[in-house]
Amino acid sequence: MTQPALTVEGLVFGRGQPLFSPLSFCCKPGEIWAVLGANGLGKSTLLDTLTGVLPALAGHFTVQGGVSIVPQSFRPAFDWSVHDVVLMGRARHVGLLSMPSKQDNRHVDNALRRLNLHTLARSTFLTLSGGQQQLVMIARALVSGNRTLLLDEPCSALDLANQQIVLQLIATLAHREARSVVFTTHDPTHAWQVADNTLLLLPDQQWLAGKTHTLLSEENLQRAYGIPVRRIQLDDAHGAALVPLFDLRRQEPGGL
Numbered sequence: 001m002t003q004p005a006l007t008v009e010g011l012v013f014g015r016g017q018p019l020f021s022p023l024s025f026c027c028k029p030g031e032i033w034a035v036l037g038a039n040g041l042g043k044s045t046l047l048d049t050l051t052g053v054l055p056a057l058a059g060h061f062t063v064q065g066g067v068s069i070v071p072q073s074f075r076p077a078f079d080w081s082v083h084d085v086v087l088m089g090r091a092r093h094v095g096l097l098s099m100p101s102k103q104d105n106r107h108v109d110n111a112l113r114r115l116n117l118h119t120l121a122r123s124t125f126l127t128l129s130g131g132q133q134q135l136v137m138i139a140r141a142l143v144s145g146n147r148t149l150l151l152d153e154p155c156s157a158l159d160l161a162n163q164q165i166v167l168q169l170i171a172t173l174a175h176r177e178a179r180s181v182v183f184t185t186h187d188p189t190h191a192w193q194v195a196d197n198t199l200l201l202l203p204d205q206q207w208l209a210g211k212t213h214t215l216l217s218e219e220n221l222q223r224a225y226g227i228p229v230r231r232i233q234l235d236d237a238h239g240a241a242l243v244p245l246f247d248l249r250r251q252e253p254g255g256l
């Protein structure tokens with residue numbers, strides 16, 4: 001049997017106050033989990049707990065083979081080049097007071113190429129757009145070599161073509177490289193298209209976890225977001241889209 005890369009058992013997490021009833025799930029090598037739930041429910045707090053930034057309030061978790069996180073945003077202390085920000089992901093491979101090796105630089109070049117960022121390698125990080133910065137942070141996690149990757153809304157600032165690049169990358173990392181990937185998203189279609197399993201955070205400290213295609217029913221999504229969501233079946237290659245039915249009223253000019 002494959003040993004899970006990430007095992008969460010009875011985990012209670014939050015910044016002082018528990019956000020959910022005890023949480024349990026496990027992510028095997030080669031598996032993708034999506035985490036969905038309304039704003040402010042605790043998705044980022046969960047990822048910060050799994051990387052050890054925040055202490056668990058109860059229960060426990062184990063991570064085999066190292067873990068990297070791609071945060072929602074990153075503000076470097078100094079305006080380093082894109083190449084150097086990605087190189088930081090190699091920190092545990094570069095000895096203290098040593099220079100990065102040719103191999104470290106090769107990892108950086110490969111990661112930048114995978115994300116179509118190679119032409120920006122010499123640009124400074126702070127001159128990039130929000131979406132470009134998000135891609136650089138993903139490259140930084142890639143070069144770490146860690147077996148588990150946690151991505152906090154990795155597509156939130158990306159255009160459609162770059163969303164496809166990142167979703168494809170998530171699938172490749174899991175299916176070809178047997179890495180375990182957990183990503184948070186506000187787009188249930190992204191979860192539907194690439195995640196084997198989903199953790200759906202609900203109001204009142206409840207949660208559901210299971211196979212994405214079973215769990216992301218119209219009923220469960222309405223429970224999570226409080227608005228109706230319709231599942232639209234696409235062709236065989238594209239699966240389904242999960243589309244919110246917004247109740248938008250036309251505003252008359254001069255009205256309040």
Ligand SMILES: Nc1ncnc2c1ncn2[C@@H]1O[C@H](COP(=O)(O)OP(=O)(O)OP(=O)(O)O)[C@@H](O)[C@H]1O
Nearest residue numbers: 015019037038039040041042043044045046072186
């Ligand atoms: N630095 C902080 N200090 C205190 N409370 C915080 C801090 N960051 C987040 N919180 C609180 O913790 C709770 C969970 O926040 P978290 O950022 O984990 O939610 P989220 O589900 O990731 O939200 P979003 O979808 O908006 O990114 C919220 O009530 C939030 O106000």
